[in-house]
Amino acid sequence: MGLIQKSSSNQELRHYRGNIPVGNLYTAGIAGDRFFVDLRDKGRLLGTRCPSCERTFVPARHFCEECFTRLEEYVPVPSSGTVHSLTAAHVDLDGKPLDPPHVLAFITFEGCAGGLVHRLGGAPGQSFRIGDRVEMVLKDRKKRTGGINDIEHFRPAKGSRR
Amino acid sequence: MPRRVAIIGVGATVPRPVTPELSYRELIHEAAVRAYEEAGVEPREIGTFMPCTEDFYEGISISDEYSNDQLGAVLKPVHTIGGDGIHGIATAYMQIATGLFDTAVVEAHSKASNVLTPHHIMNYAMDPVLNRPLGENPLYVAGLEMSRFMHESGATSEECAWVVVKNRRNALSNPNGAFGAKVTVHDVLSGPAAFCPLGALEMAPPSDAAFVVVLAAEDRLPARAASPVWIRGVGWSNDSPTLETRSWARALYAEAAAQRAYRMAGIRNPARDIDCFEIDDTFSYKELQHLEALGICDRGEAGKRTARGETEIDGATPVNASGGSLGCGHMLDATGLFRTVECVRQLRGEAGQVQVKDAKTALAFGWRGVPTTSGACVVLGA
Numbered sequence: 013m014g015l016i017q018k019s020s021s022n023q024e025l026r027h028y029r030g031n032i033p034v035g036n037l038y039t040a041g042i043a044g045d046r047f048f049v050d051l052r053d054k055g056r057l058l059g060t061r062c063p064s065c066e067r068t069f070v071p072a073r074h075f076c077e078e079c080f081t082r083l084e085e086y087v088p089v090p091s092s093g094t095v096h097s098l099t100a101a102h103v104d105l106d107g108k109p110l111d112p113p114h115v116l117a118f119i120t121f122e123g124c125a126g127g128l129v130h131r132l133g134g135a136p137g138q139s140f141r142i143g144d145r146v147e148m149v150l151k152d153r154k155k156r157t158g159g160i161n162d163i164e165h166f167r168p169a170k171g172s173r174r
Numbered sequence: 175m176p177r178r179v180a181i182i183g184v185g186a187t188v189p190r191p192v193t194p195e196l197s198y199r200e201l202i203h204e205a206a207v208r209a210y211e212e213a214g215v216e217p218r219e220i221g222t223f224m225p226c227t228e229d230f231y232e233g234i235s236i237s238d239e240y241s242n243d244q245l246g247a248v249l250k251p252v253h254t255i256g257g258d259g260i261h262g263i264a265t266a267y268m269q270i271a272t273g274l275f276d277t278a279v280v281e282a283h284s285k286a287s288n289v290l291t292p293h294h295i296m297n298y299a300m301d302p303v304l305n306r307p308l309g310e311n312p313l314y315v316a317g318l319e320m321s322r323f324m325h326e327s328g329a330t331s332e333e334c335a336w337v338v339v340k341n342r343r344n345a346l347s348n349p350n351g352a353f354g355a356k357v358t359v360h361d362v363l364s365g366p367a368a369f370c371p372l373g374a375l376e377m378a379p380p381s382d383a384a385f386v387v388v389l390a391a392e393d394r395l396p397a398r399a400a401s402p403v404w405i406r407g408v409g410w411s412n413d414s415p416t417l418e419t420r421s422w423a424r425a426l427y428a429e430a431a432a433q434r435a436y437r438m439a440g441i442r443n444p445a446r447d448i449d450c451f452e453i454d455d456t457f458s459y460k461e462l463q464h465l466e467a468l469g470i471c472d473r474g475e476a477g478k479r480t481a482r483g484e485t486e487i488d489g490a491t492p493v494n495a496s497g498g499s500l501g502c503g504h505m506l507d508a509t510g511l512f513r514t515v516e517c518v519r520q521l522r523g524e525a526g527q528v529q530v531k532d533a534k535t536a537l538a539f540g541w542r543g544v545p546t547t548s549g550a551c552v553v554l555g556a
């Protein structure tokens with residue numbers, strides 16, 4: 013049982029390429045469906061309230077991860093929130109540089125558990141900080157498909173001057 | 175009382191950015207040969223095997239089916255772990271401590287150089303409805319986490335950069351330190367931007383390596399085995415996987431994993447009771463965040479203590495004396511086993527130039543990387 017003798021000649025090294033097309037469908041589920049239908053048709057964010065924890069989760073979800081209660085009380089929540097954290101992505105999914113960088117944030121909504129990861133936008137050169145108030149900008153009604161990209165981005169909330 | 179369990183042999187290949195001369199199975203075979211040699215056993219004498227593997231990074235469907243022959247485990251009980259190498263150590267510990275087996279082998283490896291589309295694979299781990307349609311590089315998750323961690327802990331960019339300076343310098347003195355370098359805080363901060371505030375030089379580059387660890391019960395130590403290193407505590411835990419409900423500032427998964435391991439090992443004050451730490455440093459801030467989560471530093475203190483040199487090899491709490499992932503490379507799900515093996519070398523006094531003086535107790539902590547909230551911890555004793 014010895015160690016194998018390794019090749020040190022580049023000429024002898026071989027490699028073979030492989031790839032498969034990976035395709036899947038994903039269902040949004042009971043709560044996800046209500047969330048996205050409401051977003052598309054009414055242009056608002058829907059949460060679900062947990063009666064035992066007295067918390068409202070955004071986006072709406074079917075169960076409470078704290079107490080495991082099934083959530084059935086759907087409530088609309090205000091579509092302006094607060095920047096909880098943010099980053100500027102200088103690299104895209106293929107590893108190529110992004111110029112200008114894409115600004116992404118985790119946005120929380122007052123009185124709610126959870127939040128949304130989304131793009132931040134606004135005037136060119138707009139800068140953002142943790143704690144900034146932002147509001148949701150939707151695509152035109154006709155262009156909405158019932159998905160997370162029905163939200164164009166979040167921009168500085170009206171009247172929120174630092 | 176469950177049986178005491180020891181690591182009696184480790185085998186590893188030297189981490190490198192590429193390994194074109196070996197197939198991934200030959201890489202594992204090499205580590206296995208070294209491990210069995212140290213443990214003084216033949217694979218046919220081993221009771222149970224725990225390979226750790228993940229299909230997409232392997233590029234092979236049902237990759238767990240391809241784990242046994244290069245380990246000498248054909249027609250043996252094999253229990254594949256879809257997790258970090260330290261999850262494998264915990265499973266091996268349980269299978270021996272319960273008396274089901276007397277000996278076990280844990281294997282984990284990285285052939286990251288074979289992976290042509292790592293960010294796409296990582297993106298396929300993101301929520302397909304809420305997050306993936308944004309079409310961004312999923313490493314933005316690290317940028318979001320770093321921002322909030324810095325905001326709440328008060329850690330500065332300079333303090334994060336110190337982690338890179340220290341770990342890459344340590345790697346210069348470690349034969350396993352593929353990315354050893356002398357860099358300054360200024361070099362790190364003026365490097366290319368990646369996911370601000372996270373810079374490109376604050377992200378561990380990938381490397382290839384394989385690790386095999388042989389474990390045995392105290393009452394069944396092979397006569398020829400290397401001096402035993404005891405498993406004193408194990409713990410593992412996950413925060414909520416959803417981006418929407420996880421903690422962005424704190425590594426709660428690490429807090430929960432460490433508490434379990436400390437309780438089992440009888441550790442009250444980790445900074446005092448543990449001599450050296452090999453903990454996840456996939457990104458610069460992660461070392462600081464994990465130091466606080468593991469209770470080694472008070473909240474808000476990890477950056478300051480790092481900048482003061484307290485986590486250097488000769489400091490009060492040596493952290494990643496090996497060079498960690500920033501200095502030796504990130505090895506996918508083998509990263510935790512790499513840290514475990516570095517701890518074993520420390521406790522045996524075999525760590526050469528990166529040896530921590532009088533190391534009697536060591537801690538290895540692994541995190542499974544973006545976008546997971548999965549942490550596993552092992553406390554080892556000489």
Ligand SMILES: [Zn+2]
Nearest residue numbers: 062065076079
């Ligand atoms: Zn609840």
